[in-house]
Amino acid sequence: MAQGEVIITPVSGKADRKAFIDLAYRINASDPHWVPPLRMEAEELITPGKNPFFEHADVQLFLARRGDAVVGRISAHIDHLAIAMDPSQGMGPGTGNWGLLEAEDETVANALIARAEEWLRGKGMNRVLAPISMSIWEEPGQLVKGFDHPPTVMMGHQPERYNDYIKALGYQPAKTLNTYELDITKEFPPLIQRIIASGEKNPKIRIRQVERSKFDQEAALILDILNDAWSDNWGFVPFSDTEIMYAGKKFKPIVREDLIMVAEYEGEPVAFMMTLPDLNEAIKPMGGKMLPFNWAKLLLWLRKPKVRTMRVPLMGVRKRLQSSRLASQLAFMMIEYIRRNAIREYGATRGEIGWILEDNQGMNAIAEAIDSHINKVYVIYDKPL
Template structure:
C-alpha cells in the first residue's frame, strides 16, 4: 500500500491541489455538486476569505506512492473560542473539516494530524467536521445521501461518516436538520387562518426587501440575525468584513420578492431569506465558468426558473421569541414567499434549514407547515 505522508500546505499551487482533489474523489457521485472552482479556491485563500482574519488555519494533504490521496483542514476560530461554552464552542475548542480521503486509513491519518495540530495550539476539544465556519458547511451528512444538496449546503459520502465512527472516540454533539415540503400546495387550514388574522392586524406589516438599497437592507437583516441567533448553539457573530463579503456573494441571487422583513408598530422585528437553488444551475458546469458557462449563469441569474427554493436564514428578535406573534410573523413570511416562489420562479419544492434538532420553535413551525426532515448533518465532538 505504501506509507501515508501528511504534509502541511501553503503555496498557491498546493491550495489548487487541495481544491482539485475534491473534484476527482467525488466525480462518480451523482449527488455531489461541483462548486465553481474559482470560489472553491477563494474559500481556502488568506486575503480572499475573511474567515482568516479571526482564525488560525492549516491545510494538510495526504500523499501515498507519489499520489495525492486525501486532504483536511484544521482551524481555530478565535471568535468561536471567545463564546460562552454553553453555546457549543468556547475556550479550548478547535475544528477540523474539508475531509476528503480515498480510504479509511488515509482519513484516520489526516484526522490524527489535524488533532495533533489543534493540540499543539492548546486546544482541549474538537468539534468536527466544520468547513470552515459554522456559517459555511458545518457537519457530516448522515441522512439524505440520495439527492443533491441545495445552495450553500454540503454533501459528503456516507463512508466518511463510517470513517469518523470507526475511530470510536467521536460522539454526536449536535444534529442539524433540513426540511423539505411541496410548496405548490396551500398550507393547512390552521396556518391559513393565522396568516389571515395577521393580515387584519394594522400593527403588522410584511414587506419585500428593496435591492436598490442593498447595503441598508443587509445591515438591517444582520442586525436582526445577530439579536435573534445570539443565544443559539454554535452562534458566532459576523465581522464587518464578513458582512461585506457575504453581501457581495449573495447579491446576484437576491430577489426582492424572496426576502421579507416583518414590522410590528413600524419596527423591523423579523426577517426571512429565501434563495433560488443555484446548485441546479451550476451542477452541470463541473465547476467551470469558461468558456461558455458564465453566459449561461448570467442568463439564469436574471430570471431563475428553479425546482427548489431554500430558506437558509430566518430570525425574530429575542424580545418576541416564544410569543404567538413570533410564529404568526413567521407563517406570514413563509406564505408570501411560497406564493412568489411558485408564481414568479416556477418552484415546486422548498427546503428550510439547517435547523438545530432542539430548536423547538423552528421545529414546531416546520411541523406545522407539514414539512419533513430530508437531510441530517451531524457535528461530532471529542476531548483532545
C-alpha cells in the same frame, strides 16, 4: 484498500493549493448527487486575503499522499471569534475544528484526522468540534441522512463512509442539524391559513419585501435582527464587519427582493426571512468550470432564475418575541408570501428550510406545522483532545 505509506504534509504554495482543490472533484466524481463547486469559489474559500474567515482564524491545510499520488486532504482551524463565546453555546475556549475532509479510504482519513488533532493540540486546544468547513456559517456537519438527492446552495454533501470513519475514532455527536423539505405547490393546512388571515387583518403587522435599491441598509437591518435572534443559539459566532461586506457582495447576484421578507410590528422591524433560488441547480452541470461558455449560461440564469427549489437559509425573530404566538404568526405569513412569489415568478415547486438545530423547538414546530418533513440530517461531532 490501497497499499503504501500515507504521508501527511502541510499545504505550501500554489501547486499544493491546486491539488487540495482538485482532489474533491476526483473523489466525488462518481457521486451523482455531489454538486461540484465553481473552482473560483473553492479557491476563494481556502485563500487568505480572499476569505475574511482568515482574519479571525488560524488555518492549516494538509494533504495526504501515497508516493506521488494525492489521496486525501483536511483543514484544521481555530476560530478566535468562536473560542471567545460562552462554552454553554457549544464553542468556547479550547475548542478547535477540522473540516474539508476528503479521503480515498479509511487509513487516509485516520491519518488526516490524527494530524489535524495534533495541530490543534499544538495550538493549545483541548477539544475538537468537526466537521466544520470552515466557519459555522458555511458547511457545518457530516451528512448522515439524505444521500439520495443533491444539496441545495450552501449545504454540504459528503460520502456516507466518512461518517463511519469519524465515529470509529471516538467522536460523539454534539449536535444534529436538520433540513426540512416541502411541496410549495400545496396550500398550507387550514389552521395555518387562518393564522395568516388573522395577521393580515391586524393593522399592527406589516410584511414587506426588501428594497434592492437600499441593499446595504436592508442587509444591515437583517444582520441586526439575526445577531439578536441567534445570539443565544448553540454554535452562534458573530459576523465580523468584513464578513458582513463579503456576504453582501457574494449574495447580491442571487438576492431577489420578492424572496426576502421583513416583518414589522407597530412600525418596528422584528423578524426576517431570507430565501435563495437554488444556485446548485444551475452550477451542477458545469463541473466547476466557468469556461468556455458556462459563464454566459450562469449570467443568463441569474437574470431570471427558473428553479425547482428555493432554500430558506436564514430567518430570525427578535429575542424578546421568541416563543410567542406573534413570532409564529409572522413566520407563517413570511413563508406564505414567499411561497406565492416562488411559484408565480420562478416556477418553483419545492422548498427547503434549514439547517435547524434538533432542539430548536420553535423552528421545528413551524416546519412541522406547514407539513414539511426532514430530508437531510447533518451531525457535528465532539471529541476531547
